[in-house]
Amino acid sequence: MAEPTKKLKKPDVKIVLLGDMNVGKTSLLHRYTERKFKDTVSTVGGAFFLKQWGPYNISIWDTAGREQFHGLGSMYCRSAAAVILTYDTTSWQSYVELEERFLSLTDTANADCIFAIVGNKADLTDSHAQASNPEGEEGTEPARLSFSSSSLQRKQVNKEDAMALYRRVLHYKGLDEKACLPAESMCFETSAKTGYNVDVLFETIFDLVVPSILKKRNEGESSTVDLEAPSTAKRTKAGCCA
Numbered sequence: 001m002a003e004p005t006k007k008l009k010k011p012d013v014k015i016v017l018l019g020d021m022n023v024g025k026t027s028l029l030h031r032y033t034e035r036k037f038k039d040t041v042s043t044v045g046g047a048f049f050l051k052q053w054g055p056y057n058i059s060i061w062d063t064a065g066r067e068q069f070h071g072l073g074s075m076y077c078r079s080a081a082a083v084i085l086t087y088d089t090t091s092w093q094s095y096v097e098l099e100e101r102f103l104s105l106t107d108t109a110n111a112d113c114i115f116a117i118v119g120n121k122a123d124l125t126d127s128h129a130q131a132s133n134p135e136g137e138e139g140t141e142p143a144r145l146s147f148s149s150s151s152l153q154r155k156q157v158n159k160e161d162a163m164a165l166y167r168r169v170l171h172y173k174g175l176d177e178k179a180c181l182p183a184e185s186m187c188f189e190t191s192a193k194t195g196y197n198v199d200v201l202f203e204t205i206f207d208l209v210v211p212s213i214l215k216k217r218n219e220g221e222s223s224t225v226d227l228e229a230p231s232t233a234k235r236t237k238a239g240c241c242a
């Protein structure tokens, strides 16, 4: 006999990748979801990936960095629980653009939206990132990466710059730095090419948005219709008033 149809899973929460064209947003998402670095074409509009994280469904939105799609950005950010502001560590301009062009798009995000600042392409500037070999990767063992120090490029944006931007983002949002997640833990340098720090980035954010999901559920705003959701959800973090 046929099993009862399981209803479609609905995202519990939304995470958005923002940043200039060519910084590697799509590549980061590919690396995380497909464990690969593969050719990309510049994103048109936006696309999302649904990630199951424990009993929760998280949508990760990849947006287009190209100026012509700029108008769509605030739509993608609507009700976002986390925004990943991405720059290219070899491009100062991509860092500047985050504040000049992308930050205002986050006005439509949740009031308690979490921000991460991500400097991608660390493999181009950092020998450690070049040699990184994420677990379970096929075809990316260090021997095949065959980089030499001569392939390193000048790093244009340092972690300190990223941390300074993080503080300015909090200021822009009218948030008290002391009450927010610290800059050191919310600024990441990554390489979609080698996988360096990519899992850490996404999974840190997944853990951080769980309270936002639980809060939403407690407020009864929306509940998923996922028939598979186990009853052992991490409710301990919710501080719910059972």
Ligand SMILES: Nc1nc2c(ncn2[C@@H]2O[C@H](COP(=O)(O)OP(=O)(O)OP(=O)(O)O)[C@@H](O)[C@H]2O)c(=O)[nH]1
Residues within 6 Å of the ligand: 019, 020, 021, 022, 023, 024, 025, 026, 027, 028, 038, 039, 040, 041, 042, 043, 044, 063, 064, 065, 066, 120, 121, 122, 123, 124, 190, 191, 192, 193, 194
């Ligand atoms: N060396 C290196 N190259 C990267 C890395 N990430 C992305 N790239 C390259 O950078 C280029 C742009 O990558 P995408 O992922 O398409 O960039 P994007 O931010 O999605 O760009 P838009 O969709 O136009 O906004 C591609 O040629 C990638 O192969 C990385 O970590 N290291």
Ligand SMILES: [Mg+2]
Residues within 6 Å of the ligand: 025, 026, 027, 040, 041, 042, 043, 062, 063, 064, 065
């Ligand atoms: Mg893209």
